[in-house]
Amino acid sequence: MNVLWIFAHPESRSFGGSLRDEGVRALREQGAEVRESDLYAMKWNPVVDADDFGSAAGSDRLFVGPTSKTALLTGELSADIRAEHEKLAWADTVIVQFPLWWYGMPAILKGWFDRVFVKGFAYGVQRPDGRTARYGEGALAGKRAMVVLTTGTSQAAIGPRGINGEVSEILFPLQHGALWYTGMSVLPPLTICGADRASAEQYDVAAEALRERLRTLSTQDPIPFRHQNGGDYDDNLVLRDDLAPGRRGMGVHLDV
Amino acid sequence: MNVLWIFAHPESRSFGGSLRDEGVRALREQGAEVRESDLYAMKWNPVVDADDFGSAAGSDRLFVGPTSKTALLTGELSADIRAEHEKLAWADTVIVQFPLWWYGMPAILKGWFDRVFVKGFAYGVQRPDGRTARYGEGALAGKRAMVVLTTGTSQAAIGPRGINGEVSEILFPLQHGALWYTGMSVLPPLTICGADRASAEQYDVAAEALRERLRTLSTQDPIPFRHQNGGDYDDNLVLRDDLAPGRRGMGVHLDV
Numbered sequence: 001m002n003v004l005w006i007f008a009h010p011e012s013r014s015f016g017g018s019l020r021d022e023g024v025r026a027l028r029e030q031g032a033e034v035r036e037s038d039l040y041a042m043k044w045n046p047v048v049d050a051d052d053f054g055s056a057a058g059s060d061r062l063f064v065g066p067t068s069k070t071a072l073l074t075g076e077l078s079a080d081i082r083a084e085h086e087k088l089a090w091a092d093t094v095i096v097q098f099p100l101w102w103y104g105m106p107a108i109l110k111g112w113f114d115r116v117f118v119k120g121f122a123y124g125v126q127r128p129d130g131r132t133a134r135y136g137e138g139a140l141a142g143k144r145a146m147v148v149l150t151t152g153t154s155q156a157a158i159g160p161r162g163i164n165g166e167v168s169e170i171l172f173p174l175q176h177g178a179l180w181y182t183g184m185s186v187l188p189p190l191t192i193c194g195a196d197r198a199s200a201e202q203y204d205v206a207a208e209a210l211r212e213r214l215r216t217l218s219t220q221d222p223i224p225f226r227h228q229n230g231g232d233y234d235d236n237l238v239l240r241d242d243l244a245p246g247r248r249g250m251g252v253h254l255d256v
Numbered sequence: 257m258n259v260l261w262i263f264a265h266p267e268s269r270s271f272g273g274s275l276r277d278e279g280v281r282a283l284r285e286q287g288a289e290v291r292e293s294d295l296y297a298m299k300w301n302p303v304v305d306a307d308d309f310g311s312a313a314g315s316d317r318l319f320v321g322p323t324s325k326t327a328l329l330t331g332e333l334s335a336d337i338r339a340e341h342e343k344l345a346w347a348d349t350v351i352v353q354f355p356l357w358w359y360g361m362p363a364i365l366k367g368w369f370d371r372v373f374v375k376g377f378a379y380g381v382q383r384p385d386g387r388t389a390r391y392g393e394g395a396l397a398g399k400r401a402m403v404v405l406t407t408g409t410s411q412a413a414i415g416p417r418g419i420n421g422e423v424s425e426i427l428f429p430l431q432h433g434a435l436w437y438t439g440m441s442v443l444p445p446l447t448i449c450g451a452d453r454a455s456a457e458q459y460d461v462a463a464e465a466l467r468e469r470l471r472t473l474s475t476q477d478p479i480p481f482r483h484q485n486g487g488d489y490d491d492n493l494v495l496r497d498d499l500a501p502g503r504r505g506m507g508v509h510l511d512v
Binding site: 011013014040046047048049050061062063065101102103105106107108110111113114117135152154156157159161163164165166170172173174177178196226228233236237238239244247249250251252 | 266296317318359362366373408421428429430434452492495500506508
C-alpha cells in the first residue's frame, strides 16, 4: 500500500499532530509505504494565481480553467503543483487530515485542492463517448481516500439534528465534490470531537480508533456515492425522478 | 448604508470582477458608502499561524483559539486582521463575492474567515446567562450579509436534485456556519451560472439581477435560520424532537 498523508495544522505538537505521527507509524508497521504532504511544514502556497501557469498565463484576461490545462499539457505548471501530482500518481490511498475550521478545511488545505486539482487533470476530462469523466471516474479512479477530522464541537452538535449540521453534509463538498469527483473511493471519515480539550485517556481512545481504521483501509466499504455516468442522472445531471423519489438534498446522491 | 464588499478572484477583468465594479458603482449611486476588501489585490495572507498573535503565541504548543483571544484582548493581533475588524465594525452590510471552486470558497477567502474570525470576537463569546452567543447572536448581530456567487456549473446541476448538491447546502457552512454564527442576518444568495462562458447579453442580465438585489438589500427577508438560544435546541444543541419531526439534514435548521 502506498499512502499519501496530507496534513494541515499549524502546530505539530497538537492533538492532530500526534495523531498524524501515530497514523504514519502504524501504517509503516503494517508494511505500507508512506509519503507526506505536511502543508504547514512545506509552507504550501494556497493561492491560485497567474504564477501557477508559467508562460501559459500570458498578460490577457486570466481564465483559470483553460490556462491551467494549457500549463498542465506544456509542463509549465508550478513545480510545487507538479510535485503533488507525482505523489498522487504514486499513491493508491490518500489520507486528508485537518481540524475543522468554520465548518470547512483550513485555507492552506483548501488551496491544495484549488491549486493541485487543475483542469485536464482533475476536471474537464472527456471520455471517448463525449461525457465528462467525473464523480466516480477520472484521474484518481482506483484510489481510496479517507478524511481524518478533529473538531472542538461535540458529537451531538454535528449529529443528524445538531445545530452545526451533520458532519457527512459538512464534508460533502470535499468528499463528494473533490475526492469522488476525481474518481476516488471515499471511506467514511474518522471524526474526533473535543480535540483541544482531550485528556491523555481520550487521546488513547482516538489513537486506537485511528489505528483500527488504518488496519482496514483496503477492505472497508466506501461511501456509496452515485456514479455520474452510471445511469442515475439525466443529461442535465439531475437525479432521475424514480430514484429517491420526492426527496432533495445531499442524501439523494447516496445509492442506498 | 455602509457596505463592506469582500471579493476573491485572481482576475479583476473577469466576469466576477466586472460584476463587482458594477455592484460598487450601483451602491454608490444609491447613496451608500462602500469599502472593499479585494483579497487578491490586497495580497491577503490566508494562512493562520503563530505570527498572527504577536507575543501571545509564545513558544509552547500553539492552541489557536485561546491564543487568538489573548492577542485580541491585548491588541497584538496582526495589523491586517485588525484592519478587517475595523471595517466590519464600520459596516452594516457585508457582501461576500467569489467564484465557486471545488464547491467552496477560494482559499484566499476561506483564510479571511480563518484569520479574521478569532476567538473572543467571532466565537467563544459568553452571554450573561452563560450560554454562548452564536447563531443569530454575536459580534456581528444587526448586520446583513449576502453571498454573490459565480460558477461554471449549470443551474440544474446545483439544483435540488442536481449532482453537485443544492447551492443552499453547498453554502451552508459559510452562510449558516460563519455569517449566521456570528449574528448576521443572511439574505438569499445571488448565484450566477456559466460565468466564464457568458455572452455580453448574459452579463447584462446578471448585472441587472445584481442591481435589483442591491436595491432591496435593506428590505429583503433574510434566510430564516433558527436561533441557537431561541428555544429550538436542547442543551446539547440538538433540534427539539417536535420541530421538523423525523427529519434530518441542513434543512431542519430553517424555521419554515
